[in-house]
Amino acid sequence: MPLPVPKQYKYPTYLFGVDGKPMKGTISQKILARAAGLANVEPGDIIDAKVDLALSHESSRLAIKSFYAMFEGVKGKGYRVLEAGGKRGRSRYISVLDGRSQPPAPNTLYPKPYTPVPRVWAPQRIVIALDHRAPADCEETAGVHRQIREFARRQRIRNLYDVGEGVCHQLLAEKGHVRPGALIVGADSHTVTAGAFGAFATGIGATELAAVWATGKIWLRVPETVRIGLKGRLQHSSGAMDLSLFLVGLLGAYGAEYKAIEYGGKGIRGLGIGPRMTICNMSVEMGAKAAIVEPDSVTMRFLGGTGHASKGNIVRADADAKYESELEVDLERIRPMVACPHGVDNVKDIDDVAGTSIQQAVIGSCTNGRLEDLRAAARILKGKKVNPGVRLIIVPASRAVLLAAIKDGTLKTLIKEGAVIENPGCGPCLGAHQGILAPGETCISTTSRNFQGRMGSPGASIYLASPATVAASALKGEIADPRKVVEG
């Protein structure tokens, strides 16, 4: 499938500090030092960093409001002109306040050549995807989407991925926006997913994003780094989600608060890009500011495969880098895990919760909506039927994932065995649409959060598990161990 090619941009080389001396430190220290133009940064420093990429979704709406509000009353030279002359040679009046075009006042003899409108700092470095409520779930959202499209058009933001393209984090990877060593901020907490490519990616709020749009800069506190070394190989029945849940259970919901997590060791090299994205994605549930996997041949192969081959700037941690703490996990010992209501760190072994009756099962989202996840589910479901008491909802993470799943027959299996396929996007994860829970209902999901009220009614319960466990549970109508389902 020919993919639209985003405008290429270059990241500066920064394997050396500004003074030409090699930098010491962890990956995040090095990336942040480069972004701040400093030779060296230490944990706790507050830096003013240049942003390489700014990501957002429907949150852009608040950001747009804040963006124009920041420039309100600030006149003149400070920014360039957005639109000089419309199609018919007439200029358009654009209210600085809300960005909407206004017709010339009736008593104007001739329109002014232009009305200055604030511009974003670098349109090619901004990515917007409509995924959270896509297609629009109500009139209001439709208006939000329209406003965002209009903003992107006016600001010449080409990287607008409209309804049905997929989840922003997946698109960032697939469409070649991610580069190793980049500083990425996004108005979504799961922006950390991009750390799977060796970037320092962190979530921010909408108003903060507006400030980044305006200046291209952000203040950041340099985080301490926790290193999690992985060894061995995951067992066939366990997935990256089981590992993530194990870690969240081990460290707790604030085990890595304000910190960066660096994943290393031979274990991570054996994992593909998909599982790495899952692990980085779930790191935010431990409170992490960023999660980083050192880039290797797997990363480069994936980036090359996106058609936007660029080596980026591979940043490696120094041997003498200072970590706040180090932890080693043996992948062989990871068993299917389940996070129980109402906290992601309320993690239990599958045996402790097996048998809990469920009404809905969800496979998808930025956490586990990639091809390997759908395949894992299809492997379990093949030749069996989804329990009639269960709604199995599949949400592919992107259009490319959906197409690939059609091509290899995964989707056919899933549909045949009783799954509901939704358009690529966030699906019911955040409780906005496409699978809301009623009070008293129980759902098992591969998504990232199970907070009370997350997926609809506060009276509903959400369990989190790997795609294989969710598929097995959908078959049984109750939480089930995928290993037993395959055997039986």
Next chain:
Amino acid sequence: MTKAGVGRSGDRAVGTEVGTVNECRGIRSRRGGLGKRASVLRGRQSGRLIAGKAVMLGDGISTDAIIAGKYCKQAEGRLLAAHIFEGTCSGRKSWRGTIIIAGRNFGCGSSREQAPLALKAAGVKAVAARSFGRIFFRNAVNIGLPVMNIDSQTDHVRDGDEIWMDIRRGSIRNRTMDVILGRPLPDILMGILDAGGLVPYMKAELAARKQKTRGG
């Protein structure tokens, strides 16, 4: 709580209510440097001693609990305010004039800025917690809702107690002068709070930048 009531509280400059204006001026001048940008905006602020009624909450309050995803298509605080802690928090009716004291990881989860916006509009004057979800923490400051990390025990403060929070020094005291110790915010955050949020802060910044361009 009536809709109109929510609206009014949302319109007020929240978080700058003080015991006496003079007292706060005193604190400000003693502490001295507010930073260049903040001094530009001095007219807007009236110190950082915040008075309110304590609301004690536990650990791990997520942004989903604060405001559910289904309401986040709204971006206006006063529309969101009626839905805070819906179905998840003790059925409290009015949040006006309260200061939330919470445990670890307050505002974890989603990056939705609607969470602090809704709290502010509902009349919550400030949030103190053992620790915060980092995005919530930034968001709160960015929209002008004072936040403070606390380090000491909070047992002696009970729900409904009248308390005073000194954001500049990082402490909370109650009527009997029992103190909860906290950490003052870094200068940059204090500057943003003093300006009334990131939007006015950036406005001053952008205007200053423009002047610089003109001058140079």
